[in-house]
Amino acid sequence: MLSGVQITRTAVLGLGLIGGSLLLRLAKMQASAIGYDADPGTRAAVADRLGEHAVASDLAAAIEGADLVVLAVPLPAVPVVLSALAEVGYRGLLTDVTSVKDPVRALVSTELAGARWVGGHPMAGKESSGFGVADEDLLNGCAWALCLDDEVLLDDWLAVARWALAVGGRVTPLTSEEHDTAVARISHLPHVVAAALTIGAADGPVGPAALGLGAGSFRDATRVAATRVALTAAMCGGNALALAVEVDALIERLTSARQVLTDPEALSDWLESARAIRANWPPPGAKASVRLTRDELLFLGRGGGYLIEIHESSADVIQPEA
Numbered sequence: 553m554l555s556g557v558q559i560t561r562t563a564v565l566g567l568g569l570i571g572g573s574l575l576l577r578l579a580k581m582q583a584s585a586i587g588y589d590a591d592p593g594t595r596a597a598v599a600d601r602l603g604e605h606a607v608a609s610d611l612a613a614a615i616e617g618a619d620l621v622v623l624a625v626p627l628p629a630v631p632v633v634l635s636a637l638a639e640v641g642y643r644g645l646l647t648d649v650t651s652v653k654d655p656v657r658a659l660v661s662t663e664l665a666g667a668r669w670v671g672g673h674p675m676a677g678k679e680s681s682g683f684g685v686a687d688e689d690l691l692n693g694c695a696w697a698l699c700l701d702d703e704v705l706l707d708d709w710l711a712v713a714r715w716a717l718a719v720g721g722r723v724t725p726l727t728s729e730e731h732d733t734a735v736a737r738i739s740h741l742p743h744v745v746a747a748a749l750t751i752g753a754a755d756g757p758v759g760p761a762a763l764g765l766g767a768g769s770f771r772d773a774t775r776v777a778a779t780r781v782a783l784t785a786a787m788c789g790g791n792a793l794a795l796a797v798e799v800d801a802l803i804e805r806l807t808s809a810r811q812v813l814t815d816p817e818a819l820s821d822w823l824e825s826a827r828a829i830r831a832n833w834p835p836p837g838a839k840a841s842v843r844l845t846r847d848e849l850l851f852l853g854r855g856g857g858y859l860i861e862i863h864e865s866s867a868d869v870i871q872p873e874a
Contacts, residue, residue, distance in 0.1 A: 571624025
């Protein structure tokens with residue numbers, strides 16, 4: 553069932569770290585693409601790096617002739633961009649790179665009804681932001697969640713999936729709700745934990761000494777605490793319900809750890825359970841094939857699998873080994 557939807561030209565709205573990296577990647581591929589950012593300084597930086605042809609002076613010019621529009625702005629800016637798209641009458645294929653999906657799904661349904669939205673989230677980033685740190689290889693090889701919600705046409709989903717694969721991602725099919733539950737655990741919670749560890753390290757009279765002694769463990773565990781606050785707050789606040797569940801679960805696990813600190817055997821067992829999981833991450837996978845049906849695609853994603861190539865009626869995939 554080869555999708556009849558073809559994507560030949562992409563418009564990227566928002567040219568920060570992710571949007572800028574995407575535009576750079578498309579330019580490296582020599583794909584037909586153009587970007588737009590509301591900030592004149594960012595537009596000038598893009599023009600300096602890629603040429604005037606790569607950046608539009610306004611949103612309407614950016615989306616003209618585009619087969620796919622990519623929202624690459626933080627969650628608080630999504631309603632503004634959707635309103636601008638509605639004003640110029642856009643109702644075509646739309647994806648995004650926002651770190652939460654259900655809020656964007658709700659906004660699209662109210663602000664841009666009729667648009668063919670396929671929610672997306674490439675799992676890539678840095679603690680720094682802006683086009684100045686954009687990287688043409690940032691998205692290459694990254695996990696790329698694509699939301700196959702009930703209202704999403706399978707042909708549209710397959711078209712965006714082919715596009716994401718061409719960009720360099722490995723596509724995981726999920727619903728918006730499943731995505732938000734998963735990323736609360738492996739993305740949003742780590743940001744909260746990093747902030748808590750950083751604040752705790754600096755606390756009290758011993759704080760300066762603790763920070764002075766900080767080395768690899770502290771650096772790795774707190775890296776994302778340096779992320780721009782507005783981005784982290786929008787991400788965590790936008791997924792507050794799912795994140796609160798994970799914060800509560802973490803508190804329970806920490807309480808369990810506290811209870812076994814003076815019991816070497818129990819503490820070792822607790823630590824070993826984590827070591828075994830981490831040592832096997834990412835889990836090894838085996839190549840397989842699935843049919844291009846909604847049920848089979850979602851079953852793949854829910855099991856931690858992902859697509860690597862799409863054919864006429866099937867897809868080559870990687871499924872985690874049992």
